[in-house]
Amino acid sequence: MTSSPACSLPIICDFLDVTFAPDDCPYPELNLLLLGAGFEPSREQGGAKCYLPPSGARGMVKVIHSARFAKVSISGGACAVLRDLRLFEQVLWLLYSSPHKVTRLDAALDLPLDAADVIGALCARYPDGRVNLGRKALPVSRLVSTRDDGRESGTYYVGHRTAARFTARVYDKTLEALAKRGEVLPTTTRFEVTARKDSGATLRDAGLPAALFWHVAAPALLKRPEGIPVWQPNTDAAWAAPTRVFDPAETLRRRIEGSAELDALLAVADAMGGSGRSYLLHLLSKRVQCSPDASEAA
Secondary structure, X not given: OEOOOOOOOOOEEEEEEEEEOOOOOOHHHHHHHHHHXXXXXXXXXXXXXXXXXXXXXXXXXXXXXXXXXXXXXXOXXXXXXXXXXXXXXXXXXXXXXXXXXXXXEEEEEEEOOOHHHHHHHHHHHOOOOEEEOOOOEEEEEEEEEEOOOOOEEEEEEEOOOOOOOEEEEXXXXXXXXXXXXXXXXXXXXXXXXXXXXXXXXXXXXHHOOHHHHHHHHOOOOEOOOOOOOOOOOOOOOOOOOOOOOOXXXXXXXXXXXXXXXXXXXXXXXXXXXXXXHHHHHHHHHHHHHHOOOHHHHO
């Protein structure tokens, strides 16, 4: 079993799904915060509203509305950007303001270990290919390849594609970053646990993920450090989040004045001749007048 130092370790929320009633999602407030923070909106086929982080950073915040539910999904990259902007806790507070359920939460820890060694040790520890993260042993699967140094490495899954409340994966983050994005990272192994619906995970666990992480990862994958609080399911309480206020009028002015898409549309309108800008204004006015109120649509 891989051991971990008995000290404070940087465990992060690396993915979050929060589900709401279809008529009670805090989308207008979240929309204002993301626009004010510089996220770029887009819309997927099917109607999902997507927000890409500023400065070309990786990740996405996605908002889905359907007849049965509304859902906010925050990818790992978007979680990282929001933490860097010191807005992650404020986003959690916004999500907390409406009745909700956390339907997926990933908590992750990066350690300076060679994943080839870690995966090899786990295979030796669990030769029958089953690991107990809770009451029931879960099947193990691996996705590995041969690195340039000749060693076999990749991802070690526990409970992959099962309906288990808790699953885990251990993977070569250095290899993953190089293969997917051409990034060169120091030797790093990521340990990641996933809590799904009915697990009892809450938004408090997204803000303070250490207790949940060690509840799942120890002792099967890592040795639990001293001083880690015992995780309690369904323990959610409001917390004081540092608040950054985004003024709606200022946000609209800044986004309109800086809109690259609007600049491109103006160029198209000018190419149409003298009536082009009038036609563009007509389309914009029609869109504003015909679009439903965002608070009512949410």
